[in-house]
Structures are given as structure tokens and as C-alpha cells.
Amino acid sequence: MRRRTILKIGAAATAFGVAGCVHQEGDGLDDGSTVTVESFSSSVMQDGDARESASYSFEDGGLHVTGVILGSDACKDADLDSVEYEDGRLVFDVVTVDAEDAGDACAEVLTPIRYEAVVEITYQVQPAVVVRHDGEEVEATEGTGEGGGGEVGALTGSEFEVVEQHGEYEESAEATWNEDDGSLTVEGVIEGSNLCYTAELEDAELLPDSLDEQLRVSVRSFEDAAEDEMCGQQMVGVGYSFTAEFEGGLPSSVYVVHSTGWEQEIQR
Secondary structure, eight states, X not given: OEEEEOOXXXXXXXXXXXXXXXXXXXXTEEEEEEEXXXXXEEEEOTTOOSOOEEEEEEETTEEEEEEEEEESSTTEXXXXXXXXXEXXXXXXXXXXXXXXXXXXXXXXXXXXXXXXXXXXXXXSSOOEEEEEETTEEEOEEEOOSSXXXXXXXXXXXXXXXXXXXXXXOOOEEEEEEETTTTEEEEEEEEEESSTTEEEEEEEEEEOTTOTTOEEEEEEEEEEOOOTTOOOOOOOEEEEEEEEEXXXXXXXXXXXXXXXXXXXXXXXX
């Protein structure tokens, strides 16, 4: 996963890269309007559909742009190349790049990469938003800023338990939304290297400024053996169940990350 924060540096310009701010005169914006790119993050979708998409939302003085860009092989990641004004339009150029940990052997398969840019913006006239992927404009839909599921509430409690250990160790995760009691349950399987492996919750958090109100759940597998215990050398799958409780609304998606490197986004 690539995640970085870009600070406002202040500049008078009509175009800028991800480390800058624009003070724009003309192009349909009044003098004094500003744009600051605050953060950009991306992650490979292990089980996502190989389709490109983009969406954006203006809310509370911010502009959120999310999407999926396709990498040409399994070693690609996404980056925000530039943001600039063109004839009154605010244009985001998202590009694919070699991942920081890319090796020499990369599977030649189309790889969907999810990204999110968070922008602070002030304006007198709301600009049109254009998103380009590797130089090609993609259709960008405007959202309501409510993630399709209403106002997300606060995460008030959670419970994690290991359900079972079994020979099937194909990693997986499924999510269930329960509006009646305001809870969300993730049931999954994480890989273990021997028969002494178990699992625990590393972290669960609502991603700040997420367009689709996403809950990120991180699960870790580890060896839990006594000092003299012999552990059978067999790959196993450790089943787990995680339930999060919310006061208010439920998030619209869950991003599950395993310590093995496996990850998956689950939409409501």
C-alpha cells in the first residue's frame, strides 16, 4: 500500500504537482480560490474486477477523488502525477508506476489498483472535475459525500475470535452488515505456516476522509506455541470472526488486510 501526505507549500501558479497549492486567477475561479492536495493513497485490489472507474465528492471544504486504475502487470502501483486547471476544469492525472517493492519477475496480468486523493479546496464557482488514467480521460461520477449508505457513525466496540483451524488455507474474507443492531461482521481465513499458528486483530479503524466510509481491518497470523511444543509442519488456514459495533450509520465498505500480504476490498 502506498500512502503519503502532501503539505500545502503555497504558490501562485496555474498548474502544480502533488506537493503544491494553486492560487488561481481566471479559468472560472475568483481570485483567492485555493487548492491543496493533502494526501494520496493506493493499494492493489487482490480480488477486484479489472475495470477502471473514478468518482468524486465536494463536502465540508474538501474534494475527495477515488477510483480504480489498471496496472499492466502485478508489480504496478498508482501515483498522483499532477493536478492542474484547464479551461475552468480541475484535472487529476493518475498514473501507474512500478511498485516500490517490485521484483524482476512480474506476472503479466491486468492489476486493479484502488486510489484516493484528498484535496482541500476553496472556490467561488465550483470547478468541473476531470480524472485521467495514464493520460486517458475516464468517466468520473459525482457522489453525494455520503458513501451511498448515509452518515457513518462512530466505532464504539469490537470483538475478535479465532473460529477454527483447518487444512484449507486459501485466504478469504466475507462481510455482513446488520442494520438492526448497528454491527458489521467480517469472517475470514488467514494462512498459517504450521499447526501452532493462530490469529489476532492488529487494528480496526475508519479511514479518515474516505469517500465511501471505509472500515480497514488488519489481521495477523502468528505462531502460538509453548517453549518445548513440537509444531507440525503443515500449512493451515486459521478461521476468524470479527464484529464491529457502530453508533449511527454503518460504513459502506470494508478493506481487509492480512499480515501475509493478502488483502481484499468488500463493498456493501
